Amino acid sequence: MTCRRLFTGLRASKSISWKQTGSLQKTLASTFEISGTALHSGALSTVKLFPAKAGEGRFFVRERTRIPASIDFVTETTLCTTLCREGTRVRTVEHLLSALEAVGVDNCRIEIVGADEVPILDGSSRKWVEAIEQVGLSVAKDHDGNSTYKMAPYLLEPIHVTKSDSFLVAFPSPKVYITYGINFPQVPVISSQWLSLASMDKSFYAEQIASSRTFCIYEEVERLLVAGLIQGGSAENAIVCSASKGWLNPPLRFDDEPCRHKVLDLVGDLSLFAQAGSQGVPVAHIVAYKGGHSLHTAFVRCLLGLCEKSMEL
Template sequence: RSRRTAPRRRRTRSHCRSGEMFPRRLQASVRKFGTTSSSPLSWQPTGKPQQTLASGVEKSGVGLHSGASTTVRLLPAMAGEGRYFSPGPGRPRIPATVDHVVESPLCTTLRRGAARVLTVEHLLSALEASGVDNARLEIDGGDEVPILDGSAREWVEAIEEAGLCAAKDHNGNEIAKLATLIHEPMYVWRDDSFVAAFPQRKTKITYGISFPQVPAIGCRWFSCFPMDDLVYAEEIGPSRTFCIYEEIESLRNAGLIRGGSIENAIVCSGTTGWQNPPLRFHDEPCRHKILDLIGDISLLSENGNQGLPIGHLIAYKAGHALHAKFARHLKDLMMKLEPEMQPSVLKQLSA
């Protein structure tokens, strides 16, 4: 089985600046770009085969919101199957796609019929960034993916332990991996929050957050380029989820974060600052938002193709709901592509 042995190098750049109001500034940026295609996006071969895990691996822990102890097994899957959850005997598999996202507070939830899986974003983020295109994800003990230490680091380590290999279909053949290429600017927004994408030759992600009521967090921006598995493992995956100390009581009264603790989240007060230092990065909350965005946008992946589009993704003060709205917007555009530009046809041409 294959393992990554290349040294990990620091290749990211972060900066802090004041937030800008949307949509006026973003619309001005949109007008600067010309359309380079008759379609706003297209499918493009990555030059790589679809991958899966070389062996199985499992992790156990407590669910952030349910407080239940669960175990998730990451298992190999055939090329073209994509990533999907198997929540237990007698329940249907739940494809990890945007079509199965349902609204839920403070996490991303997938549902199919009566079966559901909560808080999938950190696991899916690690799988997408690590190049695990096809995987069977079994969950026992409950319906929530364990939060572990609040980051994706343990998932990345589990994937490295299992190793990666080229996935084969039922005929023993490899399948070419495709990705969505952004040709023109597009965005979704709500109030002063937005998620946008601009043409770029490689995937780049920029995220801005603004917490004026919590000076220790404040307004920060972080940008990752290129977004690959090495950058993710060092600069994004270890960043932990965060919460505001003054909001904890109300969240628990609402039945949320029952499994939350200082062992799986970094907590910040508006008056006294960080309650459980040290941080892994000075801008850890901003980096964690990129982690969440990758997990949510990975839900664009279908049939083992890449979820993250090739382009510059920019988000500001967004959350899981807006991430999902953007993913649905891209999915709608994909469905409007001409028949000859659909993945099934391109797969044959690039094989």
């Protein structure tokens, strides 16, 4: 996989300018918890979310180990995004992080009890968004009782990552725009889909992105099960499509639900760029084609300047 800035060989970190958003960092106004089945292990998992102080950012706690929701701790990207620190891991974090980033929970303590996964719920981030909206947000304060302005990363020049015919490219823009394309020629009912979003604010995400569910190809299910994956997968937490029979558990929530879910995953993975309660998604026009967690996280590493002209995955 190549990873570089377009038109230049300078480090990607010099392509970012951090600016105030004009709003103060937020956290949860109260605590809540949600339990459910873990997608890959099939075990029960409970997630407890707590308010956190300004500047702490979003972080997981499992077995007394604190794991920041940061690209520095991403260790695996096969069918989900996994964070790990000192041998303790948390899997399938992308849907929860997507909701927190999109709704504006900048600082949050996330405790995981039971399985080492965030529960898959219905395969979307809708229940997380609803729970956050129910408890509400409050201004985050630091240890001295002071509030902090939220910062956002503005892209100064184009950056991209590629892998075979997949790519993720971002161009400077005054606002966040996302264009995403997928292509499954072996599955006619999905085929090629493109989605362009001229807005990515809190209400748009809640109404148009959060309820889009993860999807899988029926003919690939047995292989994944043998590999020890999706042990908790079912028609209740994913939309399943057969190459020959089409959708096996309709109806879809959107005609282009698979493409919308890719945007949901992208927001969750880009949230790993957030630092000290800042915004993770860069202010840019982001264009992705045939992406996944591996491509998304490689792009975040480019943003952090962890690669020079190229990086092999």
